[in-house]
Amino acid sequence: MQITITDIYKRYGDVVALDGPSFEIPSGSTFGVLGTNGAGKSTLFGLLVGHDRPDGGTIDVGGLDVEEAGHRVRERVGFLPEHSGFPGSLTGREVLSTHARIRGLENRDERIEEVLELVGLTDAADRAVSGYSNGMGRRLGLAAALLPEPPVLVLDEPTAGLDPRGVTAFHDIVTRIGNETDTTVVLSSHVLSEVESLCDHVAILHDGRLHASGSVESLCATGDTVTVSVATTNPSARARLLEELQLRVEELEVVHRDGSSDRLEVRCDRSRAFDLVAHLESDLVEHFEVREPGLEAAFHRAVEGGSMADESAPDGHKLRGETAHAEGDAIPAEVGR
Numbered sequence: 001m002q003i004t005i006t007d008i009y010k011r012y013g014d015v016v017a018l019d020g021p022s023f024e025i026p027s028g029s030t031f032g033v034l035g036t037n038g039a040g041k042s043t044l045f046g047l048l049v050g051h052d053r054p055d056g057g058t059i060d061v062g063g064l065d066v067e068e069a070g071h072r073v074r075e076r077v078g079f080l081p082e083h084s085g086f087p088g089s090l091t092g093r094e095v096l097s098t099h100a101r102i103r104g105l106e107n108r109d110e111r112i113e114e115v116l117e118l119v120g121l122t123d124a125a126d127r128a129v130s131g132y133s134n135g136m137g138r139r140l141g142l143a144a145a146l147l148p149e150p151p152v153l154v155l156d157e158p159t160a161g162l163d164p165r166g167v168t169a170f171h172d173i174v175t176r177i178g179n180e181t182d183t184t185v186v187l188s189s190h191v192l193s194e195v196e197s198l199c200d201h202v203a204i205l206h207d208g209r210l211h212a213s214g215s216v217e218s219l220c221a222t223g224d225t226v227t228v229s230v231a232t233t234n235p236s237a238r239a240r241l242l243e244e245l246q247l248r249v250e251e252l253e254v255v256h257r258d259g260s261s262d263r264l265e266v267r268c269d270r271s272r273a274f275d276l277v278a279h280l281e282s283d284l285v286e287h288f289e290v291r292e293p294g295l296e297a298a299f300h301r302a303v304e305g306g307s308m309a310d311e312s313a314p315d316g317h318k319l320r321g322e323t324a325h326a327e328g329d330a331i332p333a334e335v336g337r
């Protein structure tokens with residue numbers, strides 16, 4: 001089911017949370033909404049699932065306007081909010097049974113078994129939710145969202161706070177949903193590697209504005225830089241190597257800034273990559289890895305490059321880059337994992 005977002009505005013008092021982004025979410029895609037903290041992702045999701053009303057613009061879900069046909073749209077959209085909680089004394093199965101009753105689902109027992117199996121909670125279904133781990137709680141929330149077989153699934157930071165096993169389990173479920181159903185999955189995340197592996201399309205928001213959207217493949221293909229990760233022999237070797245590289249390689253950008261570690265991550269123009277690698281043949285270096293620009297580079301380019309509205313501004317007042325600014329160390333720290 002296709003979703004079309006057109007010139008959507010939302011403000012909270014003086015804060016403009018969404019400043020007119022427009023983009024399409026293709027039917028059946030797994031779509032990532034990316035952005036810096038406060039970019040407007042959760043606000044957008046709140047509007048998309050009909051929990052809140054926009055101050056301007058429209059969101060169309062499969063031909064229905066969210067504002068005009070709120071109830072019918074909500075039937076089409078399963079939602080896993082960023083924070084969800086269930087009464088701890090109920091078992092997982094009882095939680096789902098309550099949700100199914102509220103939704104008026106037929107064949108409810110059968111469907112409950114199906115979603116329990118899909119999210120890997122069959123064995124834990126009769127345990128009280130108070131004993132569930134964080135990851136199990138998230139999977140139960142996903143099961144509840146999936147119960148009515150919605151054609152659209154919206155997941156707000158679904159893996160935030162999960163341990164690596166929980167993250168992997170969640171990824172497997174989302175991949176399965178993507179492969180085995182026509183569901184349009186819309187998710188937000190700060191972990192770019194996660195979005196790159198799960199999603200086929202993305203939108204990048206910053207300060208409530210759209211900075212890029214399209215297929216992951218097309219966004220990643222436009223990079224002209226390479227990233228080099230270097231493990232040095234110790235932190236002082238790291239400092240010496242960095243000093244040497246900065247002297248010898250033009251326009252070197254340091255991606256990983258932690259001076260107390262022996263790891264160094266730098267980015268440079270593709271044309272300088274040979275120079276860079278030549279200087280890594282040194283006894284300061286344990287090993288290194290050269291990476292093609294991925295979604296991480298596309299994200300930084302988009303955030304630093306200005307919004308799409310700036311590019312198309314007819315009066316020329318809003319020049320590319322004028323309104324956008326990188327938020328110093330905060331961006332690599334948040335998204336560069």
Ligand SMILES: Nc1ncnc2c1ncn2[C@@H]1O[C@H](COP(=O)(O)OP(=O)(O)OP(=O)(O)O)[C@@H](O)[C@H]1O
Binds near residue numbers: 012043
């Ligand atoms: N209920 C609210 N009242 C006031 N301001 C709000 C409210 N909800 C969001 N905002 C503000 O709107 C902006 C967008 O917030 P939002 O939560 O949508 O961003 P986000 O991209 O989801 O951020 P994060 O990645 O940190 O979760 C922020 O400046 C935030 O402080």
